[in-house]
Amino acid sequence: MTMFLGTHASRIDAKGRMSIPSPFRAVLKDQARPGEPLMIIRPSHLHDCLEGWSASAFFTFSGALDEYDPFSEDHDDLATSLYADAYPLDCDREGRVSLPRNLKDHAGLEDDVSFMGLGCVFQIWNPALVEERRKQARSRTRDLGRRKQSTPREATAS
Template identity: 85%
Template sequence: MTMFLGTHASRVDAKGRISIPSPFRAALREQARPGEALMIIRPSHLHDCLEGWSASAFFAFSGALDEYDPFSADHDDLATSLYADAYPLDCDKEGRVSLPKALKEHAGLEDDVSFMGLGRVFQIWNPTLAEERRKQARSRTRELGHRKHAETKERTAL
């Protein structure tokens, strides 16, 4: 599977469109199935950003709902969270998409945007918030590494 890698800058044009970075478009096209939208864009559950999925990856991931009773409140809540604000989108010939207003508002997108690759998905951020998130993630990863190193030393000392 092709992965979404790197951080890429883009701008919102006068018509409110953003250009999907060419490496991300290539990854999306590689994963696309005939008859499917190129991508699914939805609000992140964890951050003030948007998540971009290939349609096939999104529908494979959402298959986890099959484990729930379709008439349960849990199923209804998860389905609402996954699908109600998810939008299937295709790029125009120049690789641009028009994001729904609700998605732009969720992520605080105005003039400039940052795309961050996260492997199987990508995120679309306000650039200031993207930099804060990257710093936070690096800091937490370092802390995790220090904790794992300390745990390993403790286990080997026993």
Template identity: 90%
Template sequence: MSMFLGTHASRIDAKGRISIPSPFRAVLKDQARPGEALMIIRPSHLHDCLEGWSASAFFAFSGALDEYDPFSEDHDDLATSLYADAYPLDCDKEGRVSLPRNLKDHAGLDGDVSFMGLGRVFQIWNPALAEERRQQARSRTRDLGRRKSSTSREVPTP
């Protein structure tokens, strides 16, 4: 299975387009199904960034909504938060996409951008916020590792 890996710099051009990094385009093309958009871009629920999914991965993930009563408020809330601001996009011949203004505003994108691979998805960030997030994730991961190793030690018996 191909994955989104690495951090890549890009820039919003004068026409408001950004180039999807070529390694990410390769993953998207590898996972593309005939008749589907190449990718789905949506605001992150957790961070001031955008999430990019292959269309097939996005629709497989969204299948979890089938577990909810389609007439319930939970289903309606989840569907609204998942789909209302999700945009199917295809790249032009040069690998660029035009992002809707509301997505750019959500992530504070203007000029330089950073693409971060997260395995099955990628994120698009303002570069300063991307670096903050990477540092935060590293710190929290170190703390998690310390907590796990301290709880896995055997307690001596008297």
């Protein structure tokens, strides 16, 4: 399976377009299905950044809503959070996309942007915030590792 890996810099040009890094475009094209947009971009629900998904991964992920009563408030809240600000996008011939203003505002994107691969999804960040996020993630991961090491293992039955 191909994944979104690495951190890549890009810029928003004078016409409001930004280039999707070529390794990310390759993953998106690899996962593209006929008749679907190349990607879905939506605001992150955890951070001040955007999430980018291949359309097929997004539609598979959103299938989790099927577990909820479609007439319940939980379903309505989750569907609103997931779909209301999600935008299907395709790249032009040069690999550029134009983001809606509300997405740019959510992530504080102006001129420079940073793309961060997270495996099955990628994030688009204001470069002033992305390094702090990476530091925070590394620190929390170290803490998690320390907690796991200090937790006594349960004896296993032979």
